[in-house]
Amino acid sequence: MMRLKAPKHSFLNSIDKCCDGITGNNVLKNKVIQSKNALEAFEQVYSASGQTGELFTFAPLKCGKNDDPVVLGNLTKSELVKLYDSYFVGSKKPGRSIYNSLMLAADEKCPFCGGIGRPRNLDHYLPKAHFPFFSVLPINLVPSCRDCNMDGKGQGFAISKGMQVIQPYLDDLKFFNEQWIYASYTPGVNDEPGTFVYSVNPPENWDIEEKKRVHTHFKDFDLAVRYATKAAEELITCLTQINSLKSLNIPDNQIKQALIEPVIAQAPFVNHWRRGMYQAIGQILLNGD
Incomplete structure (x- = not known):
């Protein structure tokens, strides 16, 4: 990938x-x-x-x-x-x-x-x-x-x-340039950290075999667990930053622009675990859902 x-x-x-x-x-x-x-x-x-x-x-x-x-x-x-x-x-x-x-x-x-x-x-x-x-x-x-x-x-x-898993040297650029891994976030209770779930959702215009391939790659390399583990390691730092900004009465949309969107934009590639993590946090924590 x-x-x-x-x-x-x-x-x-x-x-x-x-x-x-x-x-x-x-x-x-x-x-x-x-x-x-x-x-x-x-x-x-x-x-x-x-x-x-x-x-x-x-x-x-x-x-x-x-x-x-x-x-x-x-x-x-x-x-x-x-x-x-x-x-x-x-x-x-x-x-x-x-x-x-x-x-x-x-x-x-x-x-x-x-x-x-x-x-x-x-x-x-x-x-x-x-x-x-x-x-x-x-x-x-x-x-x-x-x-x-x-x-x-x-x-x-x-x-x-x-x-087939993705061939890093030769495969179609769509596998590397288009997003097919996403995350959802469930907030914790009583100030406890929440949990992330990563899943595959390839673009609708891909053919069925291309969709199967990214599901195969995701499963074979256990990316659901490995991505969620990395996100959990970073979550406390992220929540601390968000809560600090909220305590200063900074509006959610400004927190999103200052803290969330730059991380999404600067992720090393579109299917990086950090990109999915911050997309999910931006949706749940800062949109009031």
Whole structure:
């Protein structure tokens, strides 16, 4: 739900860097070099499919957990997985420079959860266990926090358009520029803080599959709970500021203009938890509802 700029490194860059790091295993290195053109051809297909929401159309590798079939050319599943694990992630390997570049591009904010978590590693949007030919494809590697990577997405993958979570590099800009997450606020009793409930309400003009996708993303990454938790942490400060202004007999509409509207306008992106929080507070507390 946070847009990331497309990686500056191509699939070919990534493959070449991995090959530069393969020492003492000329068999694997030669296999990768021989399959380089075939691997590179996947990049354009992946990019085009991502831009139209069709990444679910890629067929996963069908094999048992302990099987190691030939996947592309002479490259086996385990060899393509090893390309990432040993020659892309390895701290002393040339491929690590691309890994680090992808991590830094996220600016310490996980794009899946809207920056609540801090990226800890790269998540394979299409998991390498099922799609090993994309193991070192930069646009398939998304900086992700531990919660989103392990608990949210894990090794799952979509088998229909509506099951796909948002692809931060490639998806339609509507998912990033139009609001589809909103909050409601129920005031507390006896001066106790109230509660927030976040929910999905995509624009009416979106098609049914686009609406399903944001519901899927919201659910898979547990954003209802994670957003409400962040809002609750900020609520006391917000209420204190509002009550202080009210004690000075400042009209509600002026409080809204001075305190609420600037936060809404300055939220990092339209579906940020803070934007929804202050929209809800503005409606309930300052409109007298």
